[in-house]
Amino acid sequence: MNEKLKQLYQSVILEHQREPFHYQKQENASLKLEAYNPLCGDKFELFLEMKGDRITEAYFFGYGCAISKASSSVLVKRIIGKSLEEVRELFDQFYDVVQPDAGAPVSNVDEELEAFAGARQFPGRLKCATLSWDALKEFIEERKNEGI
Numbered sequence: 821m822n823e824k825l826k827q828l829y830q831s832v833i834l835e836h837q838r839e840p841f842h843y844q845k846q847e848n849a850s851l852k853l854e855a856y857n858p859l860c861g862d863k864f865e866l867f868l869e870m871k872g873d874r875i876t877e878a879y880f881f882g883y884g885c886a887i888s889k890a891s892s893s894v895l896v897k898r899i900i901g902k903s904l905e906e907v908r909e910l911f912d913q914f915y916d917v918v919q920p921d922a923g924a925p926v927s928n929v930d931e932e933l934e935a936f937a938g939a940r941q942f943p944g945r946l947k948c949a950t951l952s953w954d955a956l957k958e959f960i961e962e963r964k965n966e967g968i
Contacts, residue, residue: 829938832931836890841897842879849879855892855955857947862888864952866896873904885948887939892952894932904960911957918949 849867856863862884869877878896883889895914899907913929918939939949 829935832894832935833886833890836893837886840880840889840893842900843881843893844879845881846877846879849877851959853955853959855882855952857884857888857951860885860948862948862951864888864892864955866892866952866956875899875902875904875907880952884951885945887945887948888951891936891949894936895952895956898933899956904963907956907960911953911960914953915950918946 845865846867849869851866851868851870853866853868854863855866862882864880864882864884867877867879867881868875878900880892880896882892884892898910902910914933914936917929917933917937936949939946
């Protein structure tokens with residue numbers, strides 16, 4: 821991992837670990853999704869409010885390693901105000917960054933997402949980086965398949 825990416829990875833992970841975005845339970849949320857990795861025990865709940873196909877509010881709560889918590893924080897921060905189609909585009913950007921077989925540098929991605937490219941260097945931590953993203957992606961794909 822080059823030095824710039826290493827520093828970026830560490831700073832973004834640490835920042836979101838210490839001060840995660842919208843990290844609180846929202847028991848009255850209209851949508852609750854669970855992100856759970858039984859191999860390591862990381863477990864987060866995503867709390868969403870939607871108006872039509874747009875996510876109007878997003879929170880998360882739970883426990884896990886610094887990478888899964890930071891990644892969940894970035895996810896929640898990024899999806900507020902976005903339509904499901906815009907969230908699908910965000911998924912594409914994020915997965916292009918973290919996929920271990922993605923050999924080429926990613927361009928036109930902001931530093932916060934780019935920081936997770938460091939997960940490529942640690943295949944065992946890839947699931948940590950994608951945990952909450954995978955849960956939301958599955959939900960959105962189910963809605964798409966249902967024609968919603």
